Amino acid sequence: MSRTSQISGDAAPLAFNDNPAADSRQPRSISTGTQSHRLSSGGQIDRKQPLGFTFDGKKMVGFAGDTLASALVANGIKLVGRSFKYHRPRGILTAGAEEPNALVELRGGARREPNTRATTTELYDGLAAESQNRWPSLRHDVMAVNSLFSPIFVAGFYYKTFMWPAKLWEKLYEPAIRRAAGLGKASGAADPDHYEKAWAHCDVLVVGSGPSGLAAALAAGRAGARVILAEEDSRLGGRLLSENGEIDGKPVAEWLAGAQREIAALANIRVMTRTAVFGVYDGGTYGAIERVNDHVPVPPAHQPRQRLWRIVAKHAVVAAGAIERPLVFPGNDRPGVMMASAVRSYINRFAAMPGRQVALFTNNDDGWRTAEAVQRAGGAVAAVIDSRGAAPERYRGLSAKLLGGVVSAVNGGVDCVRSIVVRDAGGRTQQIETDCLAMSGGWNPNVALSSFHRGRPVWRDDIAAFAPGQCPPGMVMVGAASGDFSLAACLREGHAAGEDAAKACGAKGKAGEAPKGDDEVFAIKPLWHVEGGKAFVDFQHDVTASDVKLAQREGFESVEHLKRYTTLGMATDQGKLSNVNGLALMAEATGRSIGDTGTTIYRPPYAPVAIGALAGHHRDENFHAWRLTPSHHWAAERGAVFVDTGLWKRAQWYPIDGEKDWLESVTREVLAVRNGVGFCDVSTLGKVDVRGPDAGIFLDRLYINTFSNLAVGKARYGLMLREDGLVYDDGTTSRLAEDHYFLTTTTAKAGPAMQHLEYCRQVLWPELDVQLTSVTDQWAQFSIAGPNTRDLLKNLCDPSEDLSNEGFPFMGVREVSLRGGMRARLYRISFSGEMAFEIGVPARYGEAMAENLMRAGAEFGVTPYGTEALGVMRIEKGHVAGPELNGTTTADDLGLGKMMSKKKDYIGRAMAGREALTAPDRQVVVGIKPVNKTNRLRSGAHIIPKGAAPGPETDQGYLTSVCYSPMLGHWIALALVERGRERHGEIVRAYDPLRGEDMDVEITSPVFYDPEGGRQRG
Amino acid sequence: MRIACPFCGERELGEFTYLGDAAPKRPMAFAADGAEQPEAQDLFFDYVYLRDNVAGDMTERWYHGGGCRSWLTVTRNTTTHEIKAVHAAPGAGAQKRTKAGATS
The missing domain is CATH 2.40.30.110 (Aminomethyltransferase beta-barrel domains)
Known part of the structure; x- marks a missing residue:
């Protein structure tokens, strides 16, 4: 099966599942006959659960356990998308989150989601996907004409061509470019799904569940630490799901099943699948996105689509694995060229054979696994092209045709590879027939999480890749993510890191033995570029090797300039595949080493995070919490119109039948107060209990006027400045007892003023014996105003209460008994300019008080009024409020300069005397x-x-x-x-x-x- | 970032409000004998406006408004966000000293 210059396609091996429709267990309406490339056995798919789906309207069938990409591979689909700039036909390149090509629009209507990676989309029954960035169809895309002009669409083309006239950028160039180059389109409708945010805490966070991650989680879990194991995939296992081999003498699948059983039995390990850790923040906080219901068409009732996690971990073991690197050679973007590791994933995990004659192009030993995997599954290997010229020791026994040299051309159609041209060191070429070219340029450790705190990755020549530099505090990188690729090393390092992290958290249990695996050698000889045609570095953004060289010639040598000039690494895959190749080419062009060339700065998020997930439930009317006044429901029943003031909803006016607009309602309310009596809920004012022997001195230092000389049973208006001399806030403060004041602030400043008061008490004057308690929410307070106020109060208060001018003078304050025996605080203060009192009762009686005020004032036509009438009356009286206390005014600007005491220090005193503030x-x-x-x-x-x-x-x-x-x-x-x-x-x-x-x-x-x-x- | 409040334990950044440098001390407007300080305005100008732009360890005021309403003095490295010490302000409840949070 290894002599391979024969024509492919006419020799389908028996292993292919040519007629699965004969399986009687399948529903009659679904045929699996489309799965021309499905293997008849093996893989982690459930052949008893066929799932129907469509791609660009074409009906196909996959199995449970498939991704959209693996189902497309099984159905023999090679062409899945068009590239961003040149509209070149593109196929599935990878089997993971790094996929740059296979981006589709998923779902429809308001749920339509563009740029979804087919490689991470779990297949569900009825899934509908559309290809992107093509018109009229994926096969026949008129914009592919861009490719003909590619010699002029080089790096920096837009900057050079559309320089002037500059005014046309916004109106003409940019919209036109955006229409031509672009990916999928968002639905434009509000997202009907909901998202939530959650916190989790643990001793040890293990990121990734490949061999390193599983070993770490098992070690830490056995030792007794609280462990969270986060895995981006729907299944645990990482590369173990895609590779053959043995751990502890068992086949990996068997070992994996055992490890999963043990993890499930350990109550202190929390497994979070479909959860990608995307960011690292200060204090051991990690951001993670859980795709709770991305694998079903519509989330079940009351379940979120996605959940944003903030995980606080004392230690983190990052086993994020490595990403295989493409080779840069002419034609490397043709559909049918695929990463070698992805070919293994499709064969071993998904039982889908990407080609009937698979050729392999590699510069390292690891690529050879793919040849082995193809043959093991009964497929044919057309040839192995190793740029190093010889087969590694380990694979000498493999019966495959070995060619030393490079692939210098890939021939085929819009949706297929037909043959490749191999060029040897002497320049001789030969053509090899193949329909799938697997490529391996080595592996890049997934260093992202180690670099988010400005840790700089370090170049290692032995693996020809960047390995993690200094990690953020509390984090270690293990296994392939740290540049140690052998299975044995992954298991060993993961186990040791899990054990160490658990011990550091105080866990006392035994971590057991590290699992043992094969200690295979990873040998690589870098091959950065094969000359001879358009060779792609960044597949999604169509950045070629010659673009990188052009950038260098034009002076954009720094990696950050290279990125911005060519858009290398700026696509949705964020350079996961392309960056290192781009850096290596730049290093070659400048003559610097790759290590000196360096990497661009890594920034979160590592995985795409929907804005909806960041918002969670904090959207629309739930953007923030609402505060309701004690009489809110009573006011709502009366049809009050509410206004949002900060977090509060306040009654703005109370319209009655026949009133045609707000002005009519407000005017009626004002006249009712001025001529009779009305009341208004003023509970939103900030209220602070100030107690202690030094309370008076404390207030003297806070306010520009004096409170220590205020008589018990009296209230006084006070004005506070900021330390810079401008007005901060105002309000009435009452003295309820020798050592007890009741201070009020404006509604807007209630929170900040409390913070300010606490600062003064705790930081500036800790020597004062005074305590502060915020009681804003404890009191329902109503202003009752108008000439009939006293008459209303007589109906409300116990007859023994003297409310006369002599018995209760202006600015008087005292506790009174109400009819029925309840106690209330009564303050004779006026904001409206009318005879007025404020009455305070515990907040839970607020609604009852509103009803009682209506009853007590019924005979005088009592009228509830809102904030608008309150505002009208204060303007008529010339009282200042928020618009005048606007952070630019002094006490004197407000006409209150005379209140500024000359005899004492107070906040803002010195600075208020500045020249400009007294001009x-x-x-x-x-x-x-x-x-x-x-x-x-x-x-x-x-x-x-x-x-x-x-x-x-x-x-x-x-x-x-x-x-x-x-x-x-x-x-x-x-x-x-x-x-x-x-x-x-x-x-x-x-x-x-x-x-x-x-x-x-x-x-x-x-x-x-x-x-x-x-x-x-x- | 997480701050170990001496009263509440380690809490997340969102519960706290930042004020700034804890070093400036509020000047006295009056001398000990009750006479007004002639240079008070200059002293207050420095106190209100002049701040060092520290790259490294800095003592700062933070307010635990989402918790116990204590003012805290936090020693933080402004370049790494490492928190080295957290103290309660002199007037904040019982005075006690805590170590920085284990994961700061």
């Missing part, structure tokens, strides 16, 4: 009225003097808060205006180029309503 021309808070009372004001409009041309030089300020004032009957605003306090009565322009508005307005006092304050004191 006379600062913008200060004023009121604004339109001259034409029918005009609507807009916040953000600029203030410019009348007659001046608008521009930065004439800009004197802007409107910060605007509203329609029901009391004045026209729009009003607060504004920050240069020297504003001296300019009351002046007419200026409110200029709003954004909305195209320009109007005359009058500068006024910011207090529009009840300037004497009689109403709130009455």
Whole structure:
């Protein structure tokens, strides 16, 4: 079977499964007759479970255990895609995650997923895949004309050709290029599946479950460590699934089954299959993506599609294996050329024979395994071409035709190899008939995880590859990933690393003996490039050997420049196959060594991670958690419109039947309060209990004004600065007892202010005896405002409570009994300018309190009001809020400069005195009225003097808060205006180029309503 | 990154908020005799704005807002993120010292 210049194809060996449809166990509707390249026995597929699938609409059948790629191989499909730039026909190159060619669009509708690797896609019944980047069909792709122009589409072509006019880049060149060159198309619809995020913790994380990983997990697990074994594949075993050989004297399959049984029996080992570890982060944190339901058409109800793991491990044993390197020779991209290790995978694991006459081109001993595997499975080896010229000792007995030399051409059609040309050292050529050329250029240890913390891989001449340099703390690389390729070394190193890691974590058990395997030699003599035609380095991005050399000639010698100029390694496979060949060619061109040429920086993620998985459930309305006020459900039942303020949902207004817009509702609410009584949930304000003998001194240092002299039973407005002298936050603080203050912050600053307070207490003034407790969530607080407030409260409070001006003066605070005996805190403070109280009850009574306020105020027409009416009333009163406390204003800008105590130090005191912060021309808070009372004001409009041309030089300020004032009957605003306090009565322009508005307005006092304050004191 | 909070144990970065260099000390605005410091504004300017850009070990303030609300003083290598020591701020609960997290 080894004399091989005969024509292939006409001599199908008996081992092929030519008529599996005769198997009576299969459903009648499914025929497996399409599987022309399926072996009749062997492999880890289940021939009793046929699975129907389509590729570009063509119906085919595979078996459970297949990947899409192996099912395509079994069905004799060679052409699976078109390359990115030249639209060259491409076939399945690998059997793993490094696949650059066999990218397909999977699924349909909103679930359509482009650029899915057929080699890692588990086959399921009904799978529908489409090829990409071709039109009108994969066989006949008109854009393949690009290939004819390939002499001009060289590296840097776009940069050189579309340099100018530069303005055409965005509009013309880039869209056109993107249409012509590109891969699959996303669905454009929202992803209907959901994703989740999870944490896991362990002593020892083992990455990869090949021989090294299994040995490590077994050793660490037996010793008693908590182990997580993460495997990207759906099955444990790694290369053991694809290779022949013996471990501990047993065939690998038998040993593997035993190892799996032992792992399953060890409760301290958690096995995570379909889980790729993609990143390494500080503190022993690893990112991993679990493809929970990528192997089924639609995830079962309540199950995520993918799960993002953050695994915290004290130690990590990375047994990520190695990736076989292609050879760079003319025609190496023709469908039918395949990695030698992939040929073994398809034969041994999937029982699919990639060719009927397999030729092998290798520069190392390991490639020879493929010749052995083909023959063992009953296939024919057309020839072995070893660039070193001689068969390795171990394979001398193999009855295959050996040719010393190189493959210098690959002949065939759009979807097949028909023959290859072999050139010997003397330049003599001969043609070999073959339909599958397996190639092996050596192996690259999978160093990625070792390099994410800037560990630089180290070149090793003995294996002609980069091995891991310094690993991140807590990580070791073992086996093939560390450059030790023999089975014996993998088992030995894995076992030792697992045992060491477990011991380092304090495990006391016995790790047992390391499994024993064959200590075969890995010998290689590098062959980086065969001259004579278009030889591909990066298959997906169509980077050829001559592109690398061109980059060097044009001065792009650094590896980072090489990458960006040629796009080498920038495809979806991220250079897993191509990088080292590219570096070697650059080294050759520059005369440097490969080690000196170096690698580009490795960055996570190693495996593709869907954005959806990174988002998890934090999307749409679940983007963040929501906080609901104590009266939220009550307000919702009344039809309140809610507004998002930070994490809170607050009632904005309460529309009633017949109201045509928000303005009508808000105006009604304001008038109801000003003429009667209303209430508003203000529980969102930050609330802090400040207790201790030094509480007063503490507050004196925090606020610009003084609190240590505040009488018990009184409240006071306070203003805090930042240490740089600008205003930080404001609020009312009450003194409930000698050593107990109740401090409030704005809603927005509740969290940051608490952090600031704790900083002052813990870091700045630890000597003060004071304790802080955040009680924002503990209290439901309502503002009750309007001339009838006291009447409402009389209905609510126990008759013994004196609510008169004398018994409960303005800014008074005390605990009261309500009718029925419940206690509440009552604060006589006003934000609206009306006679007002705030009442506080434990948060769980918030909803009941809202109902009670409605009952108690029913006879006065009590009206619940929202944040919008609250805002209108504070603007009418000239009270500053968020738009004025905007991080650029000083206390004096807000008209509160007089509050700044001269007698004490406080946060921001020194810096508030800076020249620019006390300059006379600062913008200060004023009121604004339109001259034409029918005009609507807009916040953000600029203030410019009348007659001046608008521009930065004439800009004197802007409107910060605007509203329609029901009391004045026209729009009003607060504004920050240069020297504003001296300019009351002046007419200026409110200029709003954004909305195209320009109007005359009058500068006024910011207090529009009840300037004497009689109403709130009455 | 993971920080070993002296009160809560080793916790993930997301629970903490970074403030910055722990070295600057808040100046006194008043002298011991109650007189105002004439150079207070200059001292505060340095305190508020001037920071070293450290490449290497740095003591920093971190706030465990997602946990016990303690302010911590963390010694961290700014180039490797290795955490060498974590202390509670002087006013944060009982004072105690912990070693850096085992996997920092």
